[in-house]
Amino acid sequence: MLSDIADDVKGEVSSIAEEYEIFMIQEKSIDLESEKNKLNFAKEEIDEGIGIRVIKDSKVGFAYTSDFSKIKETTEQALSNTKLNKKNENISFAIPEKKIEVKDIYDKSYKNLDLNDTIDFLNNIIEITESLGCEVTSSSFSGVEVETTVLNSNGVNLSAIETGFGSGLSVNVIKDGDISTAYDSISSCNYKDLDGDKLSREVSNRALNSLGGVNVETNDYNVVLDYHAAIGLLSTFIQAFSSENVERGRSLLKGKEGTEITDSKLSIIDDATRAGLLGSAPFDGEGTVSKETVLVENGVLNSFLYDIENANKANTKSTSNAIRGFTTTPSVGPTNLIFDFKESVKLDEIKNGVFVSNVLGAHTANPITGDFSVEANNTFKIENGEITKPIKKSMISGNIFELIKNCQKIDSEIKQYGSYVIPKILVHDLRVIGEN
Numbered sequence: 001m002l003s004d005i006a007d008d009v010k011g012e013v014s015s016i017a018e019e020y021e022i023f024m025i026q027e028k029s030i031d032l033e034s035e036k037n038k039l040n041f042a043k044e045e046i047d048e049g050i051g052i053r054v055i056k057d058s059k060v061g062f063a064y065t066s067d068f069s070k071i072k073e074t075t076e077q078a079l080s081n082t083k084l085n086k087k088n089e090n091i092s093f094a095i096p097e098k099k100i101e102v103k104d105i106y107d108k109s110y111k112n113l114d115l116n117d118t119i120d121f122l123n124n125i126i127e128i129t130e131s132l133g134c135e136v137t138s139s140s141f142s143g144v145e146v147e148t149t150v151l152n153s154n155g156v157n158l159s160a161i162e163t164g165f166g167s168g169l170s171v172n173v174i175k176d177g178d179i180s181t182a183y184d185s186i187s188s189c190n191y192k193d194l195d196g197d198k199l200s201r202e203v204s205n206r207a208l209n210s211l212g213g214v215n216v217e218t219n220d221y222n223v224v225l226d227y228h229a230a231i232g233l234l235s236t237f238i239q240a241f242s243s244e245n246v247e248r249g250r251s252l253l254k255g256k257e258g259t260e261i262t263d264s265k266l267s268i269i270d271d272a273t274r275a276g277l278l279g280s281a282p283f284d285g286e287g288t289v290s291k292e293t294v295l296v297e298n299g300v301l302n303s304f305l306y307d308i309e310n311a312n313k314a315n316t317k318s319t320s321n322a323i324r325g326f327t328t329t330p331s332v333g334p335t336n337l338i339f340d341f342k343e344s345v346k347l348d349e350i351k352n353g354v355f356v357s358n359v360l361g362a363h364t365a366n367p368i369t370g371d372f373s374v375e376a377n378n379t380f381k382i383e384n385g386e387i388t389k390p391i392k393k394s395m396i397s398g399n400i401f402e403l404i405k406n407c408q409k410i411d412s413e414i415k416q417y418g419s420y421v422i423p424k425i426l427v428h429d430l431r432v433i434g435e436n
Contacts, residue, residue: 002026002048002149003159005068009050010151012071017079019055021093021152023285024048025326028110032118032141037126044115049326052078058087064327090312093152094287102290104276107163107190110145118143121196122167128200129171134207137170137181143191150287158283165191169199173207180210180390182378183358184228187416189276206357210378213392216434222353223396223430224382227415230425232362232374234339237400239367241295242332243310250368252401256301262404264299265342272320272335279335279419285324290335293319298342299405307332334419341409345426348385354432355380355387356396365400373397376432395433403427 002024013020026048033041049066052075061081065074122141129136142165149159166187173180184203186194225233240251253261262268272280272290283289286308294302306314307322307330323333357378365372379391410424 001159001161002147006149006151006157006159009068009071010157013052013075014153016072016075017054017056017153019093019153020075020078021053021286022150023051023053023324023326024149024151026147027144028146029142029144030113030115030118032122034122034126034136034139036138037130037136039119039122042115042119050074051324051326051328053093053329054078054082055091055093056082058089058091059083059085060088060091061085062329066326088309090309092308092312093154094150094156094308094318096155097289099158100273100282100289102160102273102275102280102282105162105189105280107165107192109191110143110163113143113191121194125167125169125196125200128197129169129204132201132204132208134171134173134204137172138168139170140166140168142166148281150283150285152287156287158287158289160282162281163189163191164278165189165194167194167196167199169203171203171207173204173211175211178211178213180207180213180378182207182210185417187278189278189280206378209380210390213390214381216354216379216381216391216394216432218433219431220429221432222350222382223427223432224347224350224353224355224410225425225427226355226357227417227420227422227424228358229356229376230422231417231420232359233365233372233400233403234420234422235362236365236367236370236372237404238334238337240370240401241305241334243304243306243314244332245367246304247310247313252368252370253301253304257303259301260299260405261301261401262296262299263407266296266404266407267294267298267340267342268296269294269338269340270305270319270321270334270336271338274336274338277336277421278416281335284318284320284322284335285330286318286322288318288320288322290320293321305332305334336416336421337419338421339409339423339425341423344409344411344423346385346411347382347387350382350426351384353382353426354391354394354430355382359396370399370401372400391434393435397431397433403430
């Protein structure tokens with residue numbers, strides 16, 4: 001384990017540099033992919049390395065290596081690299097804090113996970129999908145065990161181990177010349193939580209139900225955003241909470257602390273301490289102990305996301321949101337973004353609306369203004385509280401900063417995709433543009 005060699009690494013680095021930070025990581029992974037219904041890629045690998053930052057004369061230098069026998073040379077390179085940089089009084093390293101335990105983020109069954117078991121898991125997904133009359137476009141499985149250690153000259157010495165598992169499925173179906181597609185994925189810290197059967201059936205049913213689409217009249221609708229659709233739009237909104245973007249003047253939320261920016265029944269929390277969530281860990285990439293950060297409380301902007309450097313610039317404290325690998329220096333990023341609505345509405349309360357499963361082109365949204373115009377995929381009419389006819393190609397357009405002020409939770413399962421922990425979301429008066 002990395003923690004077994006941590007003291008030796010610290011000894012080599014500290015003999016060369018007075019102010020230093022050591023980031024060590026070992027990642028064991030299993031990855032499978034299929035092209036259509038045939039497995040075409042499988043690998044097991046171990047990726048490990050060390051990133052070293054040093055400070056000298058208020059200048060920071062960084063170097064990294066995947067060769068643990070070259071700690072001395074890497075530290076010397078980091079020290080030499082300080083000469084290439086300007087003085088930065090905002091750079092500092094984490095200070096020791098009381099350690100915390102985060103539960104249910106490690107599944108010891110990873111050590112006994114056999115490649116053949118994962119192949120069977122993926123083949124089962126393919127077989128069920130084909131039995132339902134859909135063609136598998138691609139499918140995947142991944143499992144990872146990550147051990148991380150952070151040490152620095154202030155006395156921080158932290159280690160953690162986590163696991164993550166995931167599977168994805170993309171299908172299409174052709175009937176009478178009509179083609180539809182669908183995609184979804186599942187993920188968890190625990191292997192036993194992955195339900196490949198459910199994934200196959202839900203993705204296949206969505207593709208089958210999307211056949212025979214009808215036109216929709218261009219208008220403003222009550223729109224239910226399924227998980228992927230919601231995340232596609234919210235990704236633009238969440239960028240505004242990065243202190244890096246705030247400091248650079250690239251956030252519309254700059255200077256709006258204490259003002260209402262979302263629906264008053266919505267709170268947004270970034271929390272790496274929650275048990276069993278994919279972004280949870282006892283500390284971040286700089287060794288700052290993880291904590292809960294309330295970004296929005298009952299609609300009111302409360303905080304941004306900070307690493308140490310950007311917190312120093314803003315004369316505040318890190319929110320433990322330093323994200324990194326061993327080949328990179330820290331940057332600001334979310335952990336688990338929990339969208340907590342006080343109230344919910346049932347789908348059967350919506351008399352006339354549109355259900356959107358996914359959006360294409362979310363990356364084209366303006367990250368500063370929040371304006372977007374994206375293609376809606378696997379879209380359906382909502383009539384008298386029921387999802388009915390599929391809709392042909394359509395677009396949705398609007399402004400995410402305005403929509404988030406008038407949204408509600410649909411009474412639905414809370415799911416995690418990437419950093420987002422969300423329900424299905426109802427937004428009001430969203431422009432849906434039908435085919436001419």
